[in-house]
Amino acid sequence: MKKTQADAPTFPSEFRSSCPVASVLDILGDKWTLVVVRDLFLNKHRYGDFLTSPEAIPTNILADRLKKLEAAGIVKRDLYQDNPPRAEYFLTTRGADLAPVLRAMLKWGVQYLPGVSIPQKFTPPEIRD
Amino acid sequence: MKKTQADAPTFPSEFRSSCPVASVLDILGDKWTLVVVRDLFLNKHRYGDFLTSPEAIPTNILADRLKKLEAAGIVKRDLYQDNPPRAEYFLTTRGADLAPVLRAMLKWGVQYLPGVSIPQKFTPPEIRD
DNA sequence: TTTGTTGCTTGCAAAATGCAAGTGACGGTA
DNA sequence: TACCGTCACTTGCATTTTGCAAGCAACAAA
Numbered sequence: 629m630k631k632t633q634a635d636a637p638t639f640p641s642e643f644r645s646s647c648p649v650a651s652v653l654d655i656l657g658d659k660w661t662l663v664v665v666r667d668l669f670l671n672k673h674r675y676g677d678f679l680t681s682p683e684a685i686p687t688n689i690l691a692d693r694l695k696k697l698e699a700a701g702i703v704k705r706d707l708y709q710d711n712p713p714r715a716e717y718f719l720t721t722r723g724a725d726l727a728p729v730l731r732a733m734l735k736w737g738v739q740y741l742p743g744v745s746i747p748q749k750f751t752p753p754e755i756r757d
Numbered sequence: 758m759k760k761t762q763a764d765a766p767t768f769p770s771e772f773r774s775s776c777p778v779a780s781v782l783d784i785l786g787d788k789w790t791l792v793v794v795r796d797l798f799l800n801k802h803r804y805g806d807f808l809t810s811p812e813a814i815p816t817n818i819l820a821d822r823l824k825k826l827e828a829a830g831i832v833k834r835d836l837y838q839d840n841p842p843r844a845e846y847f848l849t850t851r852g853a854d855l856a857p858v859l860r861a862m863l864k865w866g867v868q869y870l871p872g873v874s875i876p877q878k879f880t881p882p883e884i885r886d
Numbered sequence: 887t888t889t890g891t892t893g894c895t896t897g898c899a900a901a902a903t904g905c906a907a908g909t910g911a912c913g914g915t916a
Numbered sequence: 917t918a919c920c921g922t923c924a925c926t927t928g929c930a931t932t933t934t935g936c937a938a939g940c941a942a943c944a945a946a
Contacts, residue, residue, distance in 0.1 A: 639871065644788075645811035648866025648873040649795050649859055655870075657788040658902090659773075666778050675924055682774035686904050691925055701869075712911040714924065722869050728861035730778055736858060737777025740830075740851050741784075742768065744777040787933090804893055815935050820894055841942040843892060 637701030655700050660685055664693050665719070665726055668703065669750040673716040702726070704756040718756040766830030784829050789814055793822050794848070794855055797832065798879040802845040831855070833885040847885040
């Protein structure tokens with residue numbers, strides 16, 4: 629399906645620089661965004677799913693981050709019910725390609741941080757583009 | 758050299774969970790910390806070096822982030838002059854092992870973000886433990 | 887004595903975070 | 917018909933963080 633203008637990702641109005649690392653951080657650089665992406669890799673799709681994660685994300689933060697991830701084209705929002713409208717979220721291909729970032733963080737964290745436990749494995753996520 | 762208690766890294770008083778990804782983000786999850794780490798990979802060591810980066814990090818943020826990176830054992834602060842005391846910063850082994858995280862972000866950013874340019878290559882950083 | 891350098895610190899306004907409660911639109915039950 | 921439960925959010929507000937701009941300290945150089 630041809631992407632419409634509406635489907636094109638939107639980014640912060642201004643990246644700090646043209647450096648890819650800095651630009652990635654302009655989108656993903658806070659404490660919660662990649663936790664939400666992690667949960668999508670764990671096949672969590674609905675609010676109730678995200679809220680079961682041990683970090684106890686506040687609902688206003690979850691809403692805000694999902695909205696931004698959708699705007700960045702990393703996440704796809706689909707309705708599974710029309711009345712009342714109820715949404716579920718999926719990684720897009722671009723979102724799924726964040727796997728190496730999460731894997732690198734996971735590996736570093738396991739090696740260097742006290743008290744972490746070996747996490748459950750990511751199964752291939754369901755992708756919707 | 759045997760690490761003293763003073764050299765042991767200190768972490769946030771409380772991680773949100775035992776998940777390594779979440780815990781890494783408790784330390785590194787903001788817009789500036791990994792930019793500072795990136796600059797260390799680019800062999801920038803002193804304030805004047807960091808301040809030449811295109812993102813124009815505010816000096817209070819730079820000071821704050823270097824302090825936290827040192828506390829986490831990712832960065833080593835050395836004095837290159839005693840009077841007045843003047844510091845330079847180096848990656849430790851644990852800091853150098855963040856390379857895969859940066860590389861994964863870089864690759865994703867180059868592929869998916871508009872307007873990024875191919876960055877200068879990381880040379881092997883000087884490590885001080 | 888004055889100026890320049892470097893690594894920070896400080897004051898303050900704006901923005902973000904996060905707690906807790908609330909909202910809306912349904913379906914289910916009494 | 918009235919009430920309750922569910923779920924995906926929104927809202928109000930206090931606290932924390934961010935970031936601008938100026939300032940400080942301890943030297944060396946002119």
